[in-house]
Amino acid sequence: MTPAPLHLGLVFGGVSGEHGISIRSANTVAAALRRGANAERYRLSCFYIDRKGHWWPPTVAEAVLAKGSPAEPADLAGAPSRPGFQGFPAGALDVQVWVPVLHGPNGEDGTIQGLFALMQVPFVGSGVLGSAVGMDKQAMKAAFAAAGLPQVAYACVDAAELQHPEPLLDRLEQQLGYPAFVKPANLGSSVGISKATTRAELLAGLIEAARHDPRLVVEQGVTARELECAVLGNRQLKASVLGEIRFDADWYDYTTKYSEGLSHTVIPADVPASLAERARQLAIAACRAVGAAGLARVDFFYEQATDQLWLNEINTLPGFTSQSMYPMLWEASGLPLEELVHELVELAQESDAPHRGGVDAA
Ligand SMILES: Nc1ncnc2c1ncn2[C@@H]1O[C@H](COP(=O)(O)OP(=O)(O)O)[C@@H](O)[C@H]1O
Ligand SMILES: [Mg+2]
Incomplete structure (x- = not known):
């Protein structure tokens, strides 16, 4: 039967x-x-x-x-x-x-995950903790730093500091210099993010980012290739081949991300096998650091001249369109979409899924 x-x-x-x-x-x-x-x-x-x-x-x-x-x-x-x-x-x-x-x-931030956890119904992906920490760039960076993972130099800013901008700008210039990237902690899709090359742009960027979120992050800008890795699993995590985002713009802003033809992906990324392996290990470490589970896409900056690889961010519910990096990376790693979604549902029901709350698997 x-x-x-x-x-x-x-x-x-x-x-x-x-x-x-x-x-x-x-x-x-x-x-x-x-x-x-x-x-x-x-x-x-x-x-x-x-x-x-x-x-x-x-x-x-x-x-x-x-x-x-x-x-x-x-x-x-x-x-x-x-x-x-x-x-x-x-x-x-x-x-x-x-x-x-x-x-x-x-x-993607733990809110709906909290609802499902309260209902005691299994769900695909990270639980409340991994989702919330992965979403908030201040919390994510703190978790990566605590795990000793490489990131570009950054500073956290509270929007209230903008009431007296001069000491704030002094601090950021001293800590990070230019170019700098200013980001709201809790959005995505590059919304509210800007690149600053002068003090005036830095202030304008902070004011713009503060319209979206009182929690802000400022980072040292790097000139780097953008690599991505897909991760799948709960306690046992596996990492995909790498992909690279290539684009003609100065940085990967909203328009470049979502306009047809302005960017393309290269899968697998054309990088040495040793670098790909380093990135895969780092992707898994990044998931562990924030407590992510089920699925995640981990994004990197790679500065070829110095061979430095930095974590940029983790996405715990990455884009899943037919053109999205996450399913394409798995396809290229030998896991077709149909099997990928099946595996995600299986993982949601495993007893070591981190969010099973009151559901006793025994
Ligand atoms: N420190 C940085 N140095 C260089 N480019 C950056 C830096 N931070 C962000 N960028 C550019 O901005 C884009 C969006 O930043 P990201 O932190 O990934 O935001 P989002 O969560 O909105 O995707 C990146 O893909 C990259 O092109
Ligand atoms: Mg990004």
């Missing part, structure tokens, strides 16, 4: 600047979970979180996926007037494993 298929709940959209990317990622993941052997293993229900934070049932979710763009108010009849999570739509409480396909705030 074949066992009943496992009921998966794929949740996407979300209150995040990356809502649109999430829809594209969700289309890729949903298709892979419904194809081939997965079609027998799983029964997939998709749930859509609109830009106000309301959850919608599969009828609405499938329409959004088919259209490929966010729902319009007219598609969301009967929406509550209050924003934010107002309860589950029909079918959500029957889900046996959750598959969050959400990027950025409210999805």
Whole structure:
């Protein structure tokens, strides 16, 4: 007798600047979970979180996926007037494993992971701790530093320091010099990030970043290649081949990231095997440092002239569109998309998944 298929709940959209990317990622993941052997293993229900934070049932979710763009108010009849999570739509409480396909705030930062943990339902990816630490660039850098992992020189800034900018600018110039990169701690997609080559640009960049987040990070700018590695696993982590992002712009800003033809990926990256191995080890160490699990994409800067490799950041719910680095790195490492998503669901149910809360696997 074949066992009943496992009921998966794929949740996407979300209150995040990356809502649109999430829809594209969700289309890729949903298709892979419904194809081939997965079609027998799983029964997939998709749930859509609109830009106000309301959850919608599969009828609405499938329409959004088919259209490929966010729902319009007219598609969301009967929406509550209050924003934010107002309860589950029909079918959500029957889900046996959750598959969050959400990027950025409210999805990649531990909030929804906390909800699933409270429900005691397994879910794909990092738990509350790994998600929160991985998302916040100040916390992430502190965790990397505590683990002794290489990063470019950086400073943490509290937006309140901008009330008296002169001593702050003096400190940053002395610690880091120019060029410097100014970043809000909690966004993504390069939003709110700027490169400063003068004191005036540094101040302007800090003010701009502070519009997005009171927690800021300033980094020494480096001229480096940008390499990425995909990681999969819970306690036992495996790392993929490396990929490289190439682009024509000065740095990988929002426009360059999301405009067709302005950047391309090279997989596997054209680097010596010893460097690739160093990066893979570092990617795994980065996951351990922040307590990430399930999946993560770890990004690096590589300065060829000095052979220095620095961690840039970890993404605990990386982009999952058909053109995204994470699935492409696994494909190139011999793990096709269909098997990758199956493995992620398997990992979510392992007893050493870090977030099983009250769920006793015994
Ligand atoms: N210290 C740095 N030196 C050189 N380039 C940087 C530095 N920090 C960021 N960048 C550039 O800005 C891009 C976005 O920065 P990143 O920290 O990855 O932000 P996000 O989380 O939004 O992706 C990087 O891909 C890189 O091109
Ligand atoms: Mg980045």
